[in-house]
Amino acid sequence: MGIWAWPGDSAPGPRLVPTELRDRDPEATPAARRVYATLAGLENDARRGRPSRTLIGQHVELQNERYNAEYGDYRGTKQPGYYYRKARDITGKLPAFLELDLGPGYGQPGWAVGEARSYNRAWPSCRRAWGYVEDAVDLAAGVWAGLPRADDGSYRPSGTHRECATGTEVSLPDNGGRPAGLVGFSFHQPYPGSPVKGFPQTRHRDSPAAKDPGWFGRVVTEGTPEHLALLHDLAFLADHLGYLAGRGVPVLLRPYHEMNTAPGHGFWWAGQDPAAFHRLWQLTYDYLVHRRGLHNLVFVWSPNSWNGPYGRDPRPYYPGGRYVDVVGVDDYSDTPAEPFGGGAWTEVWYRGLEEYRRPRIVAESFHVPLNAHQPRTLSRTPWVLWTVWGQALTYDNVSEPRGKNTAADVKRTYGSPKVTIGGHAAERTPWAEITTQDVT
Template sequence: MLRRLRTALISALLLLPLLATAPSAVAATAAPSDPQATPAAAQALDWLAQLPNRAGNRVLSGFFGGYSGSTFSADRTTTDGQPTQLGKLQTATGQNPGLLACDYAANGSSSIDTSCNSGLINWWQQGGLASVSFHAPNPAQPTGGLFVHLDDFAQITDPTTAVGKQWHATLDQVAAGLQQLDAAGVPVLFRPLHEMNSTYQQAFWWSGQQRSDFIAVWRNMYTYLTQTKGLHNLLWVYSSLCDTSDPAGYYPGAAYTDIVGLDCYPADPSAAQGYDAMTALGKPFAFAEIGAPTDNNLTPPAADPNSFDFRRWSDAIHHRYPATSYFLSWNDSWGLTQQIPDGAKALMNDPWTVNLGELDRSARTEAAGPARPADPVELLNGFETGADGWTAYNQANGPLQVNEWSSQGSSSLRADTDLSQQKQLFLYHHGQFDLSAYATLSAAARTAPGGNQAGGATAKLYLRTGSGNAWYDSGATVIGPDGVMLTVSLAGIPNLNDVHDIGVDFTPATGATGPASVYVDDVTAARPATLLADFETGVEGWSNWQTINSVPWSVTEWAATGTHSLKSDVMLDQRHESILNRHYSTPTDLSGHLTLSVTARTAPWGNQAGGTTAKLYLRTGPSCSGPLTWYDNRGQSVDSNGTRLFLNLGGIPNRDQVCEIGVDFVPAKGASGQSSIYLDNATLR
């Protein structure tokens, strides 16, 4: 199958007619899943999505205020003057959380209570954000059935069934509460049916269901609340349990989700599993519940007070989970106020933490990097919003934006043809383009499986330049239903600042007959690479940290290019990161580049368990001997085949003050034995 191109700078370069130079990178807008979302909801989501890209305050603090009508309070003291849990938090840390959450249904309750709304409205008016979850009553056993598996789960979408009728009655009560918040102008981070992937003995009635059934129930609930009930103030939070199998396996889809999160209570936050799977979904990420560790589920015997240091969470977010938009601490014995006081104070006063009074919900920030790793290419046309100015020649129909096939994203461009006519079909974009800064031009091309293709159609990616419209192409390549990547080297082509046409020429095989379709997707341009290190002559100034060897060395046993790579040995069962890096004594200027890339590898020996994750990073600062700010690509799985890592530099502040670049290798939980890590071919584009 065609390798999917992961392109990062869509908004940085959309080549349109008359565009002469590429604009500087700008932050991408996070659009709500609900097209009718209120302006306040859209603004809140965009702010949260951009928050991790800040150089300073970048993670919103959150706190669970309690169960509505039971333990919830947005006040700092009770009516008799005793401190509430929120009041204890303020006393212990000097801070109030930026996000306050309540639950419409206490554990085991058979009814919905929405009296916490007044506190959430007040919190919003103070400048904070609000979140609502509900430990939904079991529609087959409303009293005491929270942890009783519902065998008729799929039926709850049908209100003519007994469980469906009860479920919709619950949703109606929830909707009434959410409508009060909507009327007050409050956007809500709405977190229903959390921890759906739990396999613990006391899992919720909706946990561990058939994945297709869960997705259908979520989507039905989404449609019911947004369309039937007209609730457009909701930001939908999909929150699974960390350290449990496949946290993204129940994901209902981008059109039904705004934020993805993990509920996480590990003894070692830096070892929690699930972050990479969730951030790969491309949505803002949060730790939707954190707390002191428990035995094996979320309703255990109380954790020992003053036993857990929340500085572990601060360190983990800095070094393991920098894409985190917010964390939400649970209360009671799991909460900040019941544990080591200095740890709670450190987390709430961490330089990255944003508390109440520090939110600017209308602020925008420049993007420091994509949610997922990006190739060193720039998207010219991806056809996600239409034909993008492309047209066709010799077609029977089209061109059409379609979603029946794509090499990246969800859409591509299609044109229909009659193979029997033996005509060349052209899909192309006519305009004036400047490709002088680029080294290659590429596009994905495909034919539909229909029709008699005979020997198979061929395709050429081409461009025409200069006053004479000189033609240059990739050469004819046989294509089929799996698709191929066509590439033109731009080296030596004159007049690249005066390109008039970019297109694909499809030619049917002799003897082909019948109707067929052709497709184009992901037209991209790549900048020339600047080599930083290939280790052909030694370590080239690179060093290591937390490895067996005191220094790395250049070896010939593996290489991504050339004959050498950089190697160091590691112990997997120590469960700590190992780093290969290049530290500069004075700041280095990378401001003229868009992408940093390197190939990373692990040796095939050692028990890799779930596989090692590698993060390509850089650190910036005005002095390379002083405090530095960390930016990374949020991690990719690497193995003995080698994986190309990419870090989008667009939007990273102070790119003229780079003091360190490197790769942080993190072994999987359960990994053991000795292994080795490698790097090769570090480049800039």
Template sequence: MVVLPRLPRAWAAALSALVLLVVVPTACSVQAGAGHPATWTAAGAPRSPGPTLAPGTGAALLKRDPKASPQARAVYQYLADLEAGARAGKLPGTVIGQHIEAQNELYNPDYGDFKGVKPVGYYYEKAADITGKLPGFVETDLGPGYGQSDWGVGNPRSYSQNKWPSCSPKWQYTDDEVDLLAAVWSGHPRAQDGTYGTSGTQLNCDGSTTTVPDNGGAPAGIVGMSFHEPYPGAPVKSFDEVLCRNSPAATDPKWFSRVVDGTGNPPEHQALMKDLSYVADHLEYFAQHDIPVIFRPYHEMNSAGCDGGFWWSGQKPADYQALWRTMYTYLVQTRGLHNLIFAWTPVSWDGAPGVDPWDYYPGDQYVDLVGVDDYSGSPAHPIGTGEVWTKRYYDGLAAYDKPRILAESFAVPVNSRQPDTLKRTPWTLWTVWGQSLTSGNIHPDAITNSNADVKATYNSPQAITGGSGKYDPSTDWSALHVR
């Protein structure tokens, strides 16, 4: 599903022909309010079958993966068009995203803006509670697990494959994440795959229930997944085992090479492949249901030193590239997952927390989107005297000639301290990290996003959101799926 943006009239006119050919049924029309950017809505009923992809759609994605799915091509082209418009100075819009830490929402009562268990997707729905609009993008984090000794799942699902124990304690969140992403892309309930029946609520193995956040039952945005993988062979699946200082990399300089080098199939490499098979089984569910996923693995690889980064961070660039290639080859070539859009996102490179990332870049043949996890400063105190907030990273990534994303940030982009961010640095996608949407206890320099800031972001003329959170027949997001 591609959610169409609020576009300036001049650019909308130039782009509308392409978009109509790619993803929009002939019943769709462009409407613009007086003095405001154009807003795309679907009109007419019943909805007629939409056209297939126009030739050349997602050409760069097809160059990387000739078997890329039509839905993945359409999403990539959508972001590529936003990037092209931004480079032309047209301010086409930024998709506003929300990251979800489902394991913390479900199992950590101290997480977030109140004490107590939160339903999975709490911070996805929180944006709509504040603004009346859902994020246009939601990313979940399949790893790292929550203190269990091995991978598992909640209810028995196709991706369990008799390989991952089902009804496992503290693993229900992975099922809930998959269901949330499927609901954002496809709508819910989804009786066709045996989940949620007609009520939007399902009974879990442990006696609890899960209700997918309400998006009106209709498609509401694009979706992604990150993977905080505990170090291969970790005896516990938890965030602590993701950190480099707790991994063998901290004491054994040759350990990482054994992880990425399959020669002789050492135990460390076998453990890596087991982890990758776990994430692949979940991603395969999306491929089977024609859902494209922006996949963002092995991020922040340029963290300075082992103390502050993940186990894959601060390694020799060639070894990191080997890790990425191993992951890519397994997911795309071995497992045949052609619904993926790969995002490479170093951490902000200002020396603290990150160093220059360029030598870590895996190569155009393995990457579709480039971005940054920006934790170097705050809107009140941008890094660098006199610098425009996030501009160092926006400009630094320009040479890759790929859609640029702000993959993680504590702050919403439009706020009282930096009201012009989306004009000065029109990222194609801006994702707010988890509980930082409304909770200020994340980092000493992190501000609390006020409700006014969140509203200003979601109501910005440059913001591309996922809708109202309530189904409106005049805005049928399902009409925007590729046929």
């Protein structure tokens, strides 16, 4: 497959993106509207050629931080939010955006939680290796409103709580006790009906789709056992997002990412018939927004980088503007030292996403945007948001031998005037305004 580019537009002036979330969800919460308006404003500034900034983000895998001693830049289990804090350890500054993951779990049977709370009592509690779920919810609330948050009732003013299943003392990071940034969730969902919830069950080759070509169609067909299993999974997601909605926390939700991966590879939802994928996205949207009343969500669609052999043309998989607020790319096809497509690093993806008229983000990358190889990335491609994947901030992933972030790279990025960072005390972080200001 060749590289596809943004088609020409004969209309004069830039093609600006919508700025009002109520165009998609008339009942969108004021906080969600503010977050989306902020992202859309940055995108439109870039499209007009005005000075713009990129929100620097960090993804964390709490199940790995909590329970996987082999994960990250040293051997041993870590406190939740280890890689949220790591940027501050290196630079003295926090990321402006934190993405967490409610799935896939850590290889345990069925969905469960660590501690029974008002929003998760429908699920088995005090289960080993499930306490990270409450940590994810607490950390999301705390990034939006400030940590520690004693009034949550979920952990002590010190920022600690004791895990039910093991008695382990768990400590959440302190970010100053005031609004510190935006939050999002991905959902590496094990295949519907999976008896074990873990990363292997997210993969196509370990799901029924690998042997049964009709299975995915049954997942998106109402009334089938496979569809009921899907709704069971979505109920787990909705219960936790619903707690955040009740506390006024808007969430950038990024489901079913990398859907354009070549058939037979990637996740169980990837490489499927595009019409069936649209159905999966739309019924997930309808369940969360209409059935569960979650109007705190900003929906993010992020295909894999479409380099040809692994990531295919994503356009057939776009669910449409009625269901998507932000578009992005999971970019593992190129590196700062070896850009793909012959142009500037990430430029082929940046231009390719322009036609959707939505804020554009790098949803996943091993690399920070500004580094020794590419110190001017954000001048050529002023992405609205750029999220570094988990341990890649400091760790040379064994599957990615082509380089890693150095401390100098991280400092260059977090110190750049083209980047917006997190934390209440920083110069370029108007989080209190985004959290509380009125939207007309």
